[in-house]
Amino acid sequence: MRVGYIGLGAMGGALARHLIGKFPLSVFDLNRKAVDAFVELGATAAATPAELARNSEVVLLCLPRSSDVEAVLFGADGVAQGLSSGKIVVDQTSGVPAQTREFARQLEEVGVPLFDAPVSGAMATAIAGTISIIASGPHKAFQTALPVLQSISPNVFHCGERVGNGQTMKTVNNMMNVSCRLATLEVVAMGRKFGLPLEVMTEAINATTARNYTSQGMLPAIAQGRKSTKFWLALQVKDIHQAIGLAAEQRVPMPIGGAARSILQIGLNSLGKDAELEQMIGVIESMADTKFVDAATNVKSLEAK
């Protein structure tokens, strides 16, 4: 099966690397350096998205936003110009479900199924090949492209025939992750102000129904003086805006999600557009005027490293 991958950024590049050597691979990205790195590994550089589509049976995209997907699919020299009946498009972008459904509708008119398959997990899991891939869309197309997805990670889920459900699921996941992350950090900050040690709080939280992804990953990392995330804060804010938008469209109240969004926005405005999600730890500390780790403890931790 000939495969094409468009979008070799931090996440797309990590996902596409797993396809090298397993499928004949064409790649396209506006960043020439990223393309050259793949060519060195054996991939073929396509001059345009249309050329990539002509040379591929399955075309995967991983782009920043749905608006980028629209441009790459339907713009000048876009993917649509190289597609023909029987080919499949897989959108791994954290996109807007309704827009993705519209892209799928347009491609269906020329006999090409499109389904979404965004990923959920840390960059480390993308590199390790264990990231969650959350797909949805026509089952037949999904089954055909499944070997490609399973080469990226064996953790592939299919959430129904409706295109966009995968992106909705990812959005729900992002919202749950962010809300629990901020709730955990702000309450632990309160505990620090009272005088409870971070390590003991981490043990207590993880022993009980208070446990969550943050308590198991970020809290121990803070205590050990290491990073546990690698993600741009601006992209996190974008994801959460999308979640709030989906809730508003269906008139679902999201008071906690709204508060989480506001805290992230405060962080982004304070830190600037180049900030990373990890820096929200400092924002929560400053909001509570406390430190998760005592300065003396931090020195010991760094020395131990």
Add this chain to the structure above:
Amino acid sequence: MTTIGLAGSGELASFVARQLAKSHIVRVLDTNNGSLNCDGAEPVDNATDLAKDADLVVLCIDSDEVREALLRSPDWLKAGSAKNRVLIDMSQGDPDDTRSLAKDLSEVGITFVDAPLHTENTEEAPDATAIFFGGSETVLQSVRSVLEAVCPKVIHCGEAGSGHAMRLVVAAIAACNRLITYECAAMGARNGLTIADMAVVLNKSSGYNSASARVLPALTANTQTANVTLGGWANDLRKASALGMRYGAPMLIATMARSTLDAASNRLGESVSVDRLAQIWELDSGLPAPGAG
């Protein structure tokens, strides 16, 4: 065999009494007319009889007023011999009050320590259940076997008051986990996802939390996950919120959780299980109730 006097009320006190009665002689004082049920424990009529000949006295009271009345007038404890003056508070008190009480009681020869229990479902204990101990290491060692008879996971959090503070931290995050799970699942369901799919995918992804792991499968199967009450949770979150205000911690989300729990408790009643919170999101999001087809 150690003789323990337990003054308490509600399901949590009944659970503590049942656990202790497996390996100790237990006398119980029901502080709320029939809400403390324990086969094998000897009921007493008043606090003085409870303390008499007891090696240890334990409080596990779900009424702040009753608990404070017993603690502010501790003459009843003097019915015991000098070596019996260890008082363990397994209720949820205000951490600063506990610090202050421990100091006051120490002046009349009573060692007061806090050891609140966190659980959402006594029927599932000891899973996800822990006791948070506030007091000296020496006292902890002297009462550890008693506490472990209730729950094998005992965490030493610091001096008196630290156990109560830790439980508020845990209770606040646990409540946020659950409220966030309902809120996000409602958004997903209204946008076309099934609860069953969310139960599988979210719990294998970074959205995972203790509530999503228990609540989403239970919503699909129409089963229960908890036997703690909305009123109890709202009370915990009020205390956590007050502590945050006193210490200057903003706690935007946990404070919102406090408001949400108070509103839910007012709508559904204090004595219903926290599982009933699902109804609030079903109603407020326009979702059909589970099993409604």
